[in-house]
Amino acid sequence: MKKLYTYFLSFLLLIPSIGFGQITTVPEFPDVNSEITITFDSSLESSLGAFTDDLYAHTGVLIEGNTEWQHVIGTWGENTSQPQLTNNGDGTYSLVITPNITDYYSISSGEVVTDIALVLRSSDGSQQTSDLFITIYQEGLNVSFSEPSNNQVVALGDSLAIEVNATENENLSLYVDGTLEENTTLTEISTKILPTETGYHQLVAIATAGTEEARDTVQFFVRANTPTATKDSNIKDGINYINDTSVTLSIYAPEKEYIFVIGDFNDWEIDNSYLMNQDGDYFWITLDDLTAGQEYIFQYLIDGDIRIADPYADKVLDPDNDQYISDTTYPDLISYPSDKTTEIASVFQTAQTDYTWSDSDFAAPEKEDLVVYELHVRDFTEAGNIKTVTDTLDYLQRLGVNAIELMPFNEFEGNSSWGYNPSFYFAPDKAYGTKTDYKDFVDECHSRGIA
16 A cells, blocks of 8 residues: 555643642732732642743632632633733742732622632643632631641651641640640741651641631641562553452552552542552552442542553543533443542443454455545544444445544543544543444444455
């Protein structure tokens, strides 16, 4: 077969959104009547690094009783209509909300603002942060932890820095697991503790002023030391099905200190029982007592703040795009656990039914005899799924086609794409159908002599 064309592809560098960056505000306890200066330190935001280019804010607010962004400024992606941050020349950027939150976001009477919401984007849109949220306080007495962040992970034997601030105060108290740790008449507590027990622990700050009382609560997790154990030589990267109730997960993660597996099997809680074993640059763990045939959703939690799906998974869930996949294209798609985690998650399922192939006698045409039809699933049929492509093979066969080249169909960013922005190479994109649908397509092609 002669090569009739060459593709020249430009690849967008896909930067994962990891962590929530370093955001500070003046005043420290902003309310809806405040003028607020928001400062973002790019050097502490791992999805941008030490950023120096122009930075724009996609921003709105969260209103009490509603989880969706409200009163969004401008239009997503149109920098001319969105606020540009001031580059301070030292890796930090500032945005001034003036004269106050109420006027800046056009808040209606009766609406209670709980947070300012932001995504910070480069001018060309190729880099951006995760969703960032700034708590908006009610007027009066307030107290807040600036350290540690909620669910922060600390190693056993390491000290934990604690900083609590109150707007005003007659008495400020810090409790650790219900025991009074420190008490002061100042508006700040800054201290360190040395946890001696693994697992979850709770910090409570209580401020009082006259008849007013304010509280803030955070929890932190003390992890055990990473266990070291040699991985069986038969275990490959990714999901290894041992039997109907066990899987072994393995991931290559050089330069990482520890990895937890979180998922349906542990209610998405950090648990030292799910701290992965380390073998050089690999981390692995075997999960037992699983329910045969059940789909389990899971992620790797790396070094306490990076959540990723297994790169070798053949099925992943997307919190932003799965909702737009119809039940006709992918029946009974398992729901993303949006109340448990963020970022893309992976799926494993033991005791899957083996696919019955009928193409054992298929022989591909000789190279010089190939008549290739390049096909984009989304655009080939109105339904835009692989099942409908399978149903139209009579048409392709009548054309004299004896080979079909599908444009890339492994998981790509979003649901509408030519496929040249792959994100998971081993997972067929659910926007086109199930993996069984893809197998049916291949099997039906082969039954017609089509490669």
